[in-house]
Amino acid sequence: MKSEMKYVFVIPFKKELVEKTRGFKVAVRAAEAGEIDRISASVSPKALHCIELVGESLAGVEIKKEWRKLPLVFRLEKAGPLLDIIPSLPGLSGSMARFYFPATRENITSARVLSSLMVKTGLLIGEETSEWEALEDLLAYDSCGKVAHSAVEPFLRVYTGYKSLHDGYDELYLDREGVFFHCDESGNVALSREALRKKDCIGSLDDLPGLDLDGRALAARVERRLPLAKFEGCAVCRAWRVCAVRKSEKDRPCPRKKFMTALLEAAEEVNRNADDNI
Amino acid sequence: MPNILLTQKCVRSCPYCFARKQMNENDGGDTLKWEDLVYLADMFAQGGCKEMRFLGGEPTLHPAFSDFVAYSLQRGFSVTVFTSGIMSDKVKAGLRRVYKTFPGADKDLSFLCNLNDPEVSPPEETKKVEEFLGEFGASVMPGFNIYRKDFSLDFLFRYIENYKLRRSIRLGITHPIFKENNSYISIPGMKEVTERIMGYVPRLIKEDVAPSLDCGFPLCHFDDAQLGLLYKASRGTGKFTCGSPVDIGPDMMAWACFPLSGIRRRSVYEFDSYREMMDYYRDLGRDIRKESAGIYEKCAACDWLKRGLCGGGCTAHILKEMDNSNRLGALNL
Numbered sequence: 001m002k003s004e005m006k007y008v009f010v011i012p013f014k015k016e017l018v019e020k021t022r023g024f025k026v027a028v029r030a031a032e033a034g035e036i037d038r039i040s041a042s043v044s045p046k047a048l049h050c051i052e053l054v055g056e057s058l059a060g061v062e063i064k065k066e067w068r069k070l071p072l073v074f075r076l077e078k079a080g081p082l083l084d085i086i087p088s089l090p091g092l093s094g095s096m097a098r099f100y101f102p103a104t105r106e107n108i109t110s111a112r113v114l115s116s117l118m119v120k121t122g123l124l125i126g127e128e129t130s131e132w133e134a135l136e137d138l139l140a141y142d143s144c145g146k147v148a149h150s151a152v153e154p155f156l157r158v159y160t161g162y163k164s165l166h167d168g169y170d171e172l173y174l175d176r177e178g179v180f181f182h183c184d185e186s187g188n189v190a191l192s193r194e195a196l197r198k199k200d201c202i203g204s205l206d207d208l209p210g211l212d213l214d215g216r217a218l219a220a221r222v223e224r225r226l227p228l229a230k231f232e233g234c235a236v237c238r239a240w241r242v243c244a245v246r247k248s249e250k251d252r253p254c255p256r257k258k259f260m261t262a263l264l265e266a267a268e269e270v271n272r273n274a275d276d277n278i
Numbered sequence: 279m280p281n282i283l284l285t286q287k288c289v290r291s292c293p294y295c296f297a298r299k300q301m302n303e304n305d306g307g308d309t310l311k312w313e314d315l316v317y318l319a320d321m322f323a324q325g326g327c328k329e330m331r332f333l334g335g336e337p338t339l340h341p342a343f344s345d346f347v348a349y350s351l352q353r354g355f356s357v358t359v360f361t362s363g364i365m366s367d368k369v370k371a372g373l374r375r376v377y378k379t380f381p382g383a384d385k386d387l388s389f390l391c392n393l394n395d396p397e398v399s400p401p402e403e404t405k406k407v408e409e410f411l412g413e414f415g416a417s418v419m420p421g422f423n424i425y426r427k428d429f430s431l432d433f434l435f436r437y438i439e440n441y442k443l444r445r446s447i448r449l450g451i452t453h454p455i456f457k458e459n460n461s462y463i464s465i466p467g468m469k470e471v472t473e474r475i476m477g478y479v480p481r482l483i484k485e486d487v488a489p490s491l492d493c494g495f496p497l498c499h500f501d502d503a504q505l506g507l508l509y510k511a512s513r514g515t516g517k518f519t520c521g522s523p524v525d526i527g528p529d530m531m532a533w534a535c536f537p538l539s540g541i542r543r544r545s546v547y548e549f550d551s552y553r554e555m556m557d558y559y560r561d562l563g564r565d566i567r568k569e570s571a572g573i574y575e576k577c578a579a580c581d582w583l584k585r586g587l588c589g590g591g592c593t594a595h596i597l598k599e600m601d602n603s604n605r606l607g608a609l610n611l
Contacts (some may be wrong), residue, residue, distance in 0.1 A: 082345040083375050086352055109312045116316050117352060137313065147320040 007213050008049045009189075009205070010174050010182045017187060018042050020205040025049045027073075027174050033062070040070055052174065058099055058114075059084030063091035072097035073174075075124075079110035093118040098153060100124055100173070108134045112141055115149045122153030124173060127245055132259040139259070143266040155263065158242045162267040167224060168244030178220025181213070191216065239264045280524040280532075280555075281333045281360070282318060284340035285309045289364045290394075290403070308528040309340050318526065318546070319353050325552020330355045333525070338365040344372025347387065348379060356386040363391045363407040363418075370413060384417055390448060392421045395433050408441070415441035419490075421448035425461045427470045431478050438487060447482075449475065450492035453537045453594040456601070465573050465595055472499040479504075482511045493520050494592035496573065497582050520589040522560040534559045537594030563593055569608050570596045 008025040011017040013035050018026065027049040028039045039051050050071040055061065059080035063072070068091075076099055079085065085092070092099075099114070100122040101107035108131055111121040125135065142155045151159070154169035161169075167176065174180045174193070181189050182196040187205035190196035203211045227234040227247070234240050234247075239260035286308055322330070330350040337343060338361055350357050377383050391411070396404040411418060420434050420443050434447055451471060452462040463471055472495065482489055489512055497518040500508065508516050523535045530546045532555060533539045542562050549555040571578040572590020582588045590596075600606050 082342075083348050083372065083379060086348055086379050089352065112316055113312055113349065116319065117349075141313075141316070145320060147323050149320075 006179070007217070008174070008180050010052070010180055010193075012183070012185050013039050013042075014185060015042065017183060017185075017205065020187060020208075021183075022047075027052055027180070029054070036067055036070065036072070040067075050174075057084075058088075058092075060088075061092070061099075062088055063095045063097050065091075067097070068095040070096065074099045076101055078104075078107060079114060082113065085114075089117060089119070093120075093150070096120075098122050100153070103129045103131055103135060105131050105134055108138050111152050112138055115142065115152050116147075118148075118150045120150050120153075122172065125154060125244070126170075126173075127247060130255070132255060136259050136262050139262055139266055143270055154244070155266065158263055158267045159270040162242075162271050165241050165267075167221075168242060170244035176220075177223070178217035181211070181216075191220070237261075242267065279327065279329055279331060279521070280318075280322070280526055281331045282310065282315075283333050283335065283525060283527050284337040284343065284346065285335045285528055287339045288335040288362075289339070290336075290362050310346075310528040312342065314528075314530050314546075315346055315349065317530075319350065319355070321546070321552050321555075322355070323353065325556075327552055328355060329358065331358045331360065333360045336362055336364065338369045343369060344376055347373070348376050351376070351380050351383060351386055357388070359387075359389045360421075361389055361391055361410075363389075363393065363410040364403055365406070365410060370410070373414065387417060388444075389414060389418045390421050391418045392423060392450075393434065393437065395430060397430075397433070411437060411441035411443065415443045417444075419444045419446050419448060421450065423450045423452055424463060424471055425452040427463065427467050427474065429471075429474065435481065435485060435487065438485075445486055446488040446490055448490045448492060451494050451592075453494055453592045454598045455537050456540045456594060456597050458540075465591070468496070468591075469499055472504075476500070476504050476507070479507045479511050483507070488512050488515070491516060491518070493517075493523075493589065494594075496577075496591045497588035498574075498580070518588045519586065520563060520593060522556070522563055524556060524559045532559070534562050534593075537592065538562075538597070541597075565609060566593050566596055566600075569605065570600060572596065573599070 005025055008027055009021040010027045010029065011021060012029045013031065018028075025047055026043060028043060029052045030036055030039060033053065036051055040048070048071065050073045052073045052075065054075045056076065057078050057080035058074075058076055061074065072095070074097065078101060098120040101110065101124065103123040103125045108123065111123055114121045123135070129135070138152065139155055142149070142152050143159070154172050157169045157172055158165060170176050171179060177191045181191065182193050183189050183205060184196060188199075188201040189203050189205060189211060190201045195201070202216070228240060229235070233254070234243070237243070237254065237257055237260070239257060242264045243256060243260045245256055319330070332346070337359055340346065347357050347359070376387065380386070391407075393407065418441070420437060422429070422431065422434060431447065437443055438445060451468065452460070454460065454462045475489070479489070489508070491512075495518055524532055525535055525539065526532045526546055531543050532546050533541070533543045544558070546555065549558065567590065572580070572583060573592070573595045574590075577583055577590040580588065580590070583590050597606070600609070
């Protein structure tokens with residue numbers, strides 16, 4: 001792989017930003033669904049990591065026939081009432097589009113309902129998550145369910161990437177430092193979504209060599225693995241491979257540990273069954 | 279076929295209520311969770327069951343009632359809702375949306391509306407029922423639970439004509455609920471009830487309304503001439519056996535049917551499959567009938583029972599009699 005293709009610039013849809021990032025992979029933030037056609041016409045399929053849209057609810061989201069093969073990623077606050085969603089279901093379930101929701105109690109339930117209707121869903125599981133028991137229940141449904149359903153992210157990522165997974169699943173959220181570089185409308189570059197929000201930028205797309213992407217990637221990797229260097233917290237947790245949070249909780253029991261261990265075990269089981277052709 | 283109780287809450291307080299024991303022992307606060315509906319849909323689908331039957335209490339009181347119906351239709355189930363017909367404008371608006379969203383819903387969604395005689399019902403209740411029938415009548419099969427021997431079916435004929443209901447009447451006979459005091463038709467009273475039903479058969483045939491007898495009517499209460507008339511009136515669909523239903527509560531506890539709701543309750547999650555659950559409750563019925571074949575002593579030697587044409591009346595009566603004669607110990611309930 002060319003080194004440029006290891007890095008993904010997350011950019012708002014502006015022609016000049018697409019030009020400046022040519023040769024790299026890009027995840028393009030669309031301000032509205034109307035931009036999707038223009039994005040897919042401007043960026044080559046090989047360079048397009050995904051098109052990201054942010055919205056309130058799934059109700060009213062329409063996936064046009066010609067978008068079905070596009071890697072669309074929606075970040076939504078909630079799903080909304082099922083009766084509002086059902087008219088759009090053929091488009092939603094028949095496309096590559098995936099719909100991410102914060103992992104609240106209500107959204108965890110929605111993920112299960114939508115998954116059973118073959119809609120590709122995902123939950124944003126991070127530091128702020130607290131519904132670990134409901135997530136574990138959903139994981140049991142997702143990994144052990146006997147009836148066809150659409151797998152929920154990040155569970156699917158952990159099952160399928162299990163054998164080579166060492167850094168969790170946060171690349172699904174475009175939020176892995178050293179891999180994803182987030183840009184604003186002026187081309188300023190930050191290491192994360194959060195850093196960009198705080199305008200904590202490392203440089204500009206106008207000076208790509210000055211960004212030292214390889215150096216940033218190495219530093220980020222070291223930073224991520226640092227908690228594993230001490231014999232405590234994450235280093236002594238067997239779920240470290242699948243956990244994307246990586247905050248060593250040496251002074252108190254880690255609230256994520258039980259769920260992340262269940263996730264690891266589910267991935268082990270899924271892979272064991274696949275190896276045994278079950 | 280299992281019945282799913284969406285909620286324990288009800289808007290009526292019928293003296294014969296089958297669900298009384300179940301509702302008395304719960305505070306009415308429970309409603310079926312989405313997670314459990316998905317679980318049941320998966321379990322039913324895997325077991326080859328194609329129908330969702332929503333009961334209560336009053337199932338339309340469930341806050342996600344319309345979404346539950348829409349979800350079930352979307353999963354490919356047909357849906358039957360057992361309702362009083364008393365529902366809020368919000369629920370009716372939700373149902374309108376269901377019909378709009380699923381253009382073929384009039385085929386897959388039906389209501390079994392248990393109607394009480396307006397003569398003995400509060401006028402406000404009757405008004406709401408008639409509003410419901412006026413709007414959704416084409417999908418409604420009227421039902422009537424017989425708990426008094428002097429019942430009248432006249433109002434049902436009127437409703438069928440006025441509101442264009444489906445031309446069929448489900449007639450249920452009320453049974454004793456194990457360890458509970460409800461109004462029901464006693465075994466000696468049943469004969470009088472069947473005679474009164476037979477009195478309506480000429481009219482049923484004339485007006486092309488098919489009676490559908492619910493479980494618990496013994497075959498021997500009808501003579502051959504009456505059975506012939508019933509066969510014609512019901513378009514050849516009459517049965518006198520126990521359907522071995524299973525009820526599932528909002529807390530996912532299962533039991534054989536309302537009259538037996540106090541015995542051998544198990545969580546749905548204890549069963550590995552739909553088939554295992556259905557077999558478990560079918561076997562419960564068989565266990566009881568091994569001790570006592572039917573509601574009469576003569577049932578044990580009855581040829582029609584042996585041939586599977588009669589169930590020997592409702593198990594609830596058998597249990598009551600066994601309880602009265604201190605023979606329940608044999609059943610390991």
